[in-house]
Amino acid sequence: MEMVVVAPPAPSRLEDLKRRFFATPLQALLSLISLTIMAFIVWKLLDWAVFSAVFTTTGGPEACQAAAGACWSVIAARWRIILFGLYPFEEQWRSALACVSVVVMTVLSCIPAFWTGRRIALIWGAGTGLYYVLMKGGVLGLPYVGEEAWGGLALTLFIFVTTCLIGFPLAICLALLRRSDLPWISRTTGLIIDGVRSLPLISILFTFAVVLPFALPQWLQGDKLYRVILGSALFFSAYQAEIVRGGMQGVPAGQEEAAMALGMSYWQRIGRIVLPQAMRNALPATINQFVISFKETSLVVIVGFFEILASGNAAYGTGEWRFAYVEVYAFIAFIYFIFVFSLSRYGAYLERRMAVGER
Amino acid sequence: MVSLLRNQKVRNALLQALYVGSLAAMVLACVMIARRNLAEQGITSGFDFLFKSTGWDVNFSLLPATANDPYWWFFLIGIVNTLFLGTTGLILATIVGTIVGLARTSSNELARLLGRTYVDIFRNIPLILQVFFWYALITHLPTPRAAHEAFGMLLTSRGLYVPVPNVAGIAFAAAILGVIAAIALPLWLGRTSHLSQPFGERVGIQLTAAATALATAAIILALGRLPDLPLIDFPALQGLNLKGGMRIPPEFSALAIAIAIYGGSYIAEIVRGGFKAVGKGQMEAALSLGLSPWRVFTLVRLPLALRAMLPILANQYVWLMKATTMGIAVGFTDFFMIVALTINHSGQTLEVIGILMAGFLAINLSLAAVFNRINKAIALKGNQLRG
Amino acid sequence: MDSTLPSGPAVRIEGLDKRYGSFHALRKVNLSVERGERIVICGPSGSGKSTLIRCINRLEEHEGGRITVLGTELNDDVGNIDGIRREVGMVFQHFNLFPHMTVLENCMIAPMIVRKRPRAEAETTARRFLAKVRIPEQAMKFPGQLSGGQQQRVAIARALCMQPQIMLFDEPTSALDPEMIAEVLDVMVTLAAEGMTMICVTHEMGFARRVADRVIFMDGGEIVEEAPPEEFFTSSRNERTRQFLSQVLGH
Ligand SMILES: Nc1ncnc2c1ncn2[C@@H]1O[C@H](COP(=O)(O)OP(=O)(O)O)[C@@H](O)[C@H]1O
Numbered sequence: 001m002e003m004v005v006v007a008p009p010a011p012s013r014l015e016d017l018k019r020r021f022f023a024t025p026l027q028a029l030l031s032l033i034s035l036t037i038m039a040f041i042v043w044k045l046l047d048w049a050v051f052s053a054v055f056t057t058t059g060g061p062e063a064c065q066a067a068a069g070a071c072w073s074v075i076a077a078r079w080r081i082i083l084f085g086l087y088p089f090e091e092q093w094r095s096a097l098a099c100v101s102v103v104v105m106t107v108l109s110c111i112p113a114f115w116t117g118r119r120i121a122l123i124w125g126a127g128t129g130l131y132y133v134l135m136k137g138g139v140l141g142l143p144y145v146g147e148e149a150w151g152g153l154a155l156t157l158f159i160f161v162t163t164c165l166i167g168f169p170l171a172i173c174l175a176l177l178r179r180s181d182l183p184w185i186s187r188t189t190g191l192i193i194d195g196v197r198s199l200p201l202i203s204i205l206f207t208f209a210v211v212l213p214f215a216l217p218q219w220l221q222g223d224k225l226y227r228v229i230l231g232s233a234l235f236f237s238a239y240q241a242e243i244v245r246g247g248m249q250g251v252p253a254g255q256e257e258a259a260m261a262l263g264m265s266y267w268q269r270i271g272r273i274v275l276p277q278a279m280r281n282a283l284p285a286t287i288n289q290f291v292i293s294f295k296e297t298s299l300v301v302i303v304g305f306f307e308i309l310a311s312g313n314a315a316y317g318t319g320e321w322r323f324a325y326v327e328v329y330a331f332i333a334f335i336y337f338i339f340v341f342s343l344s345r346y347g348a349y350l351e352r353r354m355a356v357g358e359r
Numbered sequence: 360m361v362s363l364l365r366n367q368k369v370r371n372a373l374l375q376a377l378y379v380g381s382l383a384a385m386v387l388a389c390v391m392i393a394r395r396n397l398a399e400q401g402i403t404s405g406f407d408f409l410f411k412s413t414g415w416d417v418n419f420s421l422l423p424a425t426a427n428d429p430y431w432w433f434f435l436i437g438i439v440n441t442l443f444l445g446t447t448g449l450i451l452a453t454i455v456g457t458i459v460g461l462a463r464t465s466s467n468e469l470a471r472l473l474g475r476t477y478v479d480i481f482r483n484i485p486l487i488l489q490v491f492f493w494y495a496l497i498t499h500l501p502t503p504r505a506a507h508e509a510f511g512m513l514l515t516s517r518g519l520y521v522p523v524p525n526v527a528g529i530a531f532a533a534a535i536l537g538v539i540a541a542i543a544l545p546l547w548l549g550r551t552s553h554l555s556q557p558f559g560e561r562v563g564i565q566l567t568a569a570a571t572a573l574a575t576a577a578i579i580l581a582l583g584r585l586p587d588l589p590l591i592d593f594p595a596l597q598g599l600n601l602k603g604g605m606r607i608p609p610e611f612s613a614l615a616i617a618i619a620i621y622g623g624s625y626i627a628e629i630v631r632g633g634f635k636a637v638g639k640g641q642m643e644a645a646l647s648l649g650l651s652p653w654r655v656f657t658l659v660r661l662p663l664a665l666r667a668m669l670p671i672l673a674n675q676y677v678w679l680m681k682a683t684t685m686g687i688a689v690g691f692t693d694f695f696m697i698v699a700l701t702i703n704h705s706g707q708t709l710e711v712i713g714i715l716m717a718g719f720l721a722i723n724l725s726l727a728a729v730f731n732r733i734n735k736a737i738a739l740k741g742n743q744l745r746g
Numbered sequence: 747m748d749s750t751l752p753s754g755p756a757v758r759i760e761g762l763d764k765r766y767g768s769f770h771a772l773r774k775v776n777l778s779v780e781r782g783e784r785i786v787i788c789g790p791s792g793s794g795k796s797t798l799i800r801c802i803n804r805l806e807e808h809e810g811g812r813i814t815v816l817g818t819e820l821n822d823d824v825g826n827i828d829g830i831r832r833e834v835g836m837v838f839q840h841f842n843l844f845p846h847m848t849v850l851e852n853c854m855i856a857p858m859i860v861r862k863r864p865r866a867e868a869e870t871t872a873r874r875f876l877a878k879v880r881i882p883e884q885a886m887k888f889p890g891q892l893s894g895g896q897q898q899r900v901a902i903a904r905a906l907c908m909q910p911q912i913m914l915f916d917e918p919t920s921a922l923d924p925e926m927i928a929e930v931l932d933v934m935v936t937l938a939a940e941g942m943t944m945i946c947v948t949h950e951m952g953f954a955r956r957v958a959d960r961v962i963f964m965d966g967g968e969i970v971e972e973a974p975p976e977e978f979f980t981s982s983r984n985e986r987t988r989q990f991l992s993q994v995l996g997h
Pocket residue numbers: 766769771789790791792793794795796797798
């Protein structure tokens with residue numbers, strides 16, 4: 001917590017504390033209650049997670065189960081299945097490298113110097129391409145590993161990245177179509193967007209995974225993984241389209257008129273004038289949408305994919321580690337937390353920066 | 360021909376026809392292919408199957424259900440389950456969110472820190488992970504024989520056993536309505552009565568109304584009491600099984616707890632945003648009029664904050680309703696799970712997907728309608744306040 | 747479209763009709779502007795001045811009548827519209843500079859992507875026109891870092907960089923503080939002296955006196971009066987014109 005108390009005659013520590021936490025009886029009571037709750041939780045948590053916990057695998061599950069605290073040995077014993085699923089053991093370094101490439105790509109695209117349409121597209125294209133080559137192999141002397149063997153964190157990241165990669169351009173298209181002057185186009189698109197938004201994601205994933213094969217010709221069905229990614233991208237794009245459209249509404253009508261008066265074509269106006277400004281307006285909401293959709297990738301577990309949640313279930317679900325579910329879920333929660341928390345902090349930072357630095 | 364294509368009106372018409380036409384063609388093609396594929400499996404399209412009996416059972420239902428009941432009845436059960444879980448989760452999440460949100464806006468640093476930690480942790484962990492966690496936790500509770508006991512409730516791996524009053528169902532429902540009235544009436548009276556009324560008198564009326572409603576509820580309960588049984592039915596161990604009380608299955612409680620905690624972290628932020636939106640000027644004005652801090656809060660801050668929150672809250676509630684579909688992850692028979700099971704068992708894919716869409720559209724639209732009404736009722740009149 | 751052919755007037759408007767829903771914004775407007783002619787349009791707010799000049803480059807679509815610009819008729823032909831917009835520059839009341847580009851980029855983008863000029867050539871042109879509007883030193887700044895008067899001069903330079911044959915001005919000084927109006931008007935006077943075809947909506951009557959060949963008064967979507975400045979200011983025949991003049995001239 002950043003607290004800068006600028007008071008000319010610096011009060012003594014005690015006085016300062018008293019003023020801040022015990023100014024009135026009510027304040028004092030509140031402080032005491034909060035302090036008690038905090039102390040209790042922190043102590044319990046520390047005791048469970050550190051002091052009474054077992055960290056080594058030497059004793060095996062039995063010794064671990066007997067301990068009063070957390071049994072982190074389950075992570076030590078099962079981290080590979082949680083992170084990489086059923087990916088072949090000797091090849092798991094590839095899976096790890098693929099995850100790193102996705103993380104690097106995400107970090108790079110958070111840097112303002114890369115915020116032009118072309119650079120972002122390049123970064124994401126290259127990152128995803130690298131991921132795909134690493135995971136799938138079959139080239140450069142890497143043994144082939146089919147999608148059905150992908151799993152764990154690596155699969156979660158893949159689904160997230162491809163969802164965004166397909167969903168984002170789709171969102172822009174949908175937003176442009178909905179904004180169109182042609183009434184039939186804008187109304188039909190509006191119907192699609194609102195329809196998708198009114199449905200829960202799970203029902204869309206289920207439809208794409210299970211129902212769509214009935215309704216598509218054989219040659220169009222593709223792998224179940226890619227169908228699910230398509231469904232998730234459609235869902236993402238319906239929400240993101242409204243965010244982009246909101247951003248476009250924030251661009252004054254005069255901007256497009258000026259571009260028209262200069263003789264620019266529709267695509268030049270959109271690409272050079274409207275979208276760059278609209279995306280800047282929509283940036284905080286966009287990051288928020290990324291955060292939400294990262295969390296929502298976890299739903300593919302329901303249509304039977306071995307992503308991190310499912311691999312976590314498997315990590316404790318079989319055999320001797322049945323009791324250690326809390327530790328496994330805590331580990332997965334921690335991984336999600338790192339990704340989601342840093343992304344949402346970054347979003348909040350951008351929002352603040354934009355609110356202050358409005359040119 | 361070329362000059363025709365350069366004509367803007369012709370171009371526009373062509374573009375629109377092409378777009379709508381190709382979309383329609385795609386949908387049509389999908390439907391045709393699906394119908395052919397289904398026909399090959401001997402499934403005829405149509406809604407006749409709704410009146411056939413299902414042949415399978417649901418694990419949770421507020422309405423009577425057997426495997427002989429027809430599909431339409433099961434869909435109804437699913438919707439009622441969804442609404443029940445949704446409403447429960449929504450109420451719990453609102454309570455959690457209000458408490459945490461108030462902590463986050465409090466003037467006490469420690470309370471703020473506590474609230475912020477809560478939000479930061481639970482907002483950033485996917486809901487389904489939280490559902491899995493609570494489900495695992497509950498199903499790993501001891502067996503009924505070694506049940507934990509707390510406040511007359513029994514916590515077991517087979518579910519949560521809570522004491523219930525031994526009264527007829529109708530009387531119980533009426534009594535619940537009475538309790539709701541006891542909470543809602545004073546609020547409603549407080550809204551419509553005029554500030555010019557003396558404060559004491561106003562509170563008096565509100566208290567009387569609440570007391571009357573509560574007393575009515577109590578009388579209804581007493582009248583509806585089942586003969587020859589103790590007033591409250593406590594769950595207890597009998598042999599190897601638990602008798603008495605009401606069982607709340609682990610699926611339901613895991614979902615309700617997860618939605619309450621996760622949704623609470625979102626609602627806390629909405630509550631905080633609402634309070635932040637109330638201008639300092641208005642509060643200072645109220646304080647300078649000599650109103651006590653408590654009355655500033657109830658008369659100025661809270662009503663204004665509520666108005667700012669409501670539209671966002673409405674969206675959040677719709678989201679929470681849709682989140683009930685996670686029931687399928689732990690096997691709670693919500694509307695979506697019934698849909699999935701029906702597709703599996705009956706094969707009437709297209710019709711059931713249609714029902715699914717219609718169901719969620721109806722849920723969304725009715726929630727939106729309710730909130731629009733509330734919003735209109737409490738909106739500030741006129742638009743001249745903010746220049 | 748070969749726009750260098752010097753035949754006929756720069757703009758010819760015949761029987762122009764424009765409606766917004768049931769509201770009749772322009773009624774049977776006729777106007778012909780010769781090449782090199784400077785026209786000032788004035789009239790009370792809501793009289794249809796903006797609508798009229800926005801019809802000339804198709805920012806508004808007209809329902810009735812004919813508009814011919816540089817010998818090309820504005821109709822539903824997409825090619826005609828694009829061609830005309832290239833040859834007609836426009837300056838707006840609120841500048842409408844692109845805030846995400848530097849001043850220089852604002853001036854270069856249209857020549858580069860519309861006229862397909864090479865970057866180096868576009869930059870030379872842009873710098874030349876920025877010098878002409880007397881702000882060459884601001885080239886690398888963003889619009890948000892300039893004063894209103896400077897922004898409007900950039901907007902003029904941006905339009906000139908397309909090397910249009912006709913310039914439209916829609917109240918270019920109405921959004922400016924009084925001390926900045928002069929710097930923008932100066933640029934417009936220079937432009938007029940160089941023989942640019944100009945159609946200006948403005949209430950700057952001093953400017954009208956100095957440079958206009960004709961002053962047009964509009965009211966209720968109609969051209970009420972049309973005369974050379976001397977005649978317009980001294981002996982207008984129409985009652986509405988006289989009333990308007992007494993208001994803007996402050997008598
Ligand atoms: N997009 C529009 N929709 C409806 N009415 C409009 C629109 N644009 C202008 N108008 C109306 O047309 C009339 C003329 O507008 P305008 O040409 O902008 O007037 P001026 O520029 O002379 O002040 C005004 O009454 C205005 O309200």
